[in-house]
Amino acid sequence: MVTINDIAKKAGVAKSTVSRYLNNGSVSTQTREKIDKIIKETGYTPNTFARSLKAQKTNMLGVIIPRLNSSSTNEVLEGIDATARELGYQLIITNSDQNLERELENIQTLAIQKVEGIIMLARQITKQHIDLINQASLPFLFIGQKAGTIHSMIHQDYEAGKQIGEYALGLGHRHFLYVGVPEYDQAVGIDRKKGFLDTLKKEKSSEVEYIETTFSRTIAYEKALKFLPETKATYIVCATDNIAVAVLKAASELGYRVPEDFSLSGFGGYEATSYVTPTITTVSYPYKRLGEESVKKIDLLINKKTVPMLSELGNVLEVKESTKEYKES
Amino acid sequence: MVTINDIAKKAGVAKSTVSRYLNNGSVSTQTREKIDKIIKETGYTPNTFARSLKAQKTNMLGVIIPRLNSSSTNEVLEGIDATARELGYQLIITNSDQNLERELENIQTLAIQKVEGIIMLARQITKQHIDLINQASLPFLFIGQKAGTIHSMIHQDYEAGKQIGEYALGLGHRHFLYVGVPEYDQAVGIDRKKGFLDTLKKEKSSEVEYIETTFSRTIAYEKALKFLPETKATYIVCATDNIAVAVLKAASELGYRVPEDFSLSGFGGYEATSYVTPTITTVSYPYKRLGEESVKKIDLLINKKTVPMLSELGNVLEVKESTKEYKES
DNA sequence: CTTGCAAACGGCACCGGTTCCTGATATACT
């Protein structure tokens, strides 16, 4: 490998001169040209490690994601990627495979790699997380869940639940089925649901059945095959678009027609909701923007600016084909 | 930041002793305990850069992907991630956004970052790629496309085309519509199609219409709205599952029934083919395995083992609901 | 009580850069 020393020798100058050439300037035109030529000949590129070592700066950003094969994750990543690029950060993306151990491990690894900050797409936040993060003492940002003492950036999940609730009531529905996920996930399992339920409380005559499933499409599908024939709901609210897609599939296999037999909606704004038939009403979350904003925020943190502990991004209700007015039959 | 020197001072030993403690051994139990204690107190972690600098080894692997929001890409990434982890590599994933400039740029960046090898999910391979790669002179592996002089790992696209061809002929179909993509993509645009067409040639009475679209679901959908009413085909072969999903959506909107009105199949084995109705027959590609194998291969390359220039992975035909026998009506 | 040997440890050079400090040279000014 060719180093700054080689260049210096070949050019007959000191390596400090070459370094100056590479950075500030203050080099005479002659030497500049000499060095220029030799660098081109040899194809020399400075060693990043040596640089980082001296500069105590790596320009690297760590990202921890729970899984790779999720469209929301990927949209967030897209946003992160774009903005990181803009701000001159190199990304190290690590996958925790939805595994607590590996999440903690990844925090460690990234800290050791001396990334300047870490963005983590959070699922649940445990005391172990908090401890480890405090110990690592570098800028840290949770996405998707809030953590009291650590910076976070979230969607307005409560608000999203409220939006769906108001919309569905507005359509005249009074009998609902909420297909939720476990409460270990604060944002999806609790906030979203609560926003919805709180809204329904305003309308005395409304009734809600509740079924719990997981984030897995397959499991949701199998449960739906069972609960669809049993429910009396005219509107089914699914806690995620993934679940909604699964329920739709089960419905069409059982011979139900959506929205004629019942309305259906999800949360998330996944692309999938647009290419199934019927397209599914959803509250779209600005995942990409979340990614973008998160990098901007961690950049501020890295540069020791003060930023609010918690940032929230709004959502938009997207009405599609899977929902319609309820008419007494 | 706490360094090895701090530890050495606090422990009253030379830093070389601390280094030994961290690496080989040959440290007395007493000093070991002393150092141990101090490291725990201070939360010291060795600086990766200093290490890499000295060791001339980074344990980092560069991955260049064309886009993040693609399920095939993500499956490949999953495989890469898992195996990289196993073999002790840290991943740097860069996104080229399907942009030639940025692809080249990313190769540069990764080379500068001194990754030990680069895996690139290829689209088209230009002379510029080849030049840059040769210049960078580090282990390089193309995934998904073959490049004569550079190591690559591909799917058997020609074979896949053949499989669909034989399957469709076997069902009795004779009139086909092939919905393809441009030929700049060697694997998908040419090989896949050729495998299919070559197979049909064996059956004299067969006829094929051809329509070209792009990888975009939206565009395929719009084209399908037009060509579906015009075609006389009883079997539609789509060059990707994405396109197949789009065509299916268009079909169901136009009131066609699949597979009653015509059969439909894709390529790729995307998850999406399983949760639309009807589920779509496809040739499934072992994307995840491709990712795994690719890391194993580049690991061999990094360790200067000899490996074949080209590796191919087989595919499996997955018959689902969207295809059925053709019966003269 | 030597001698021999291995384990334990300290010193130092080195990895490839950056930067401060100093000295040399050229240029400008009086």
Next chain:
DNA sequence: AGTATATCAGGAACCGGTGCCGTTTGCAAG
């Protein structure tokens, strides 16, 4: 011509580790 000043270049220290090499120490064998 002599001096002040700016520009350019070299030397050396430093970043935080690793690893070779040589010295010291402890212990068993002779």
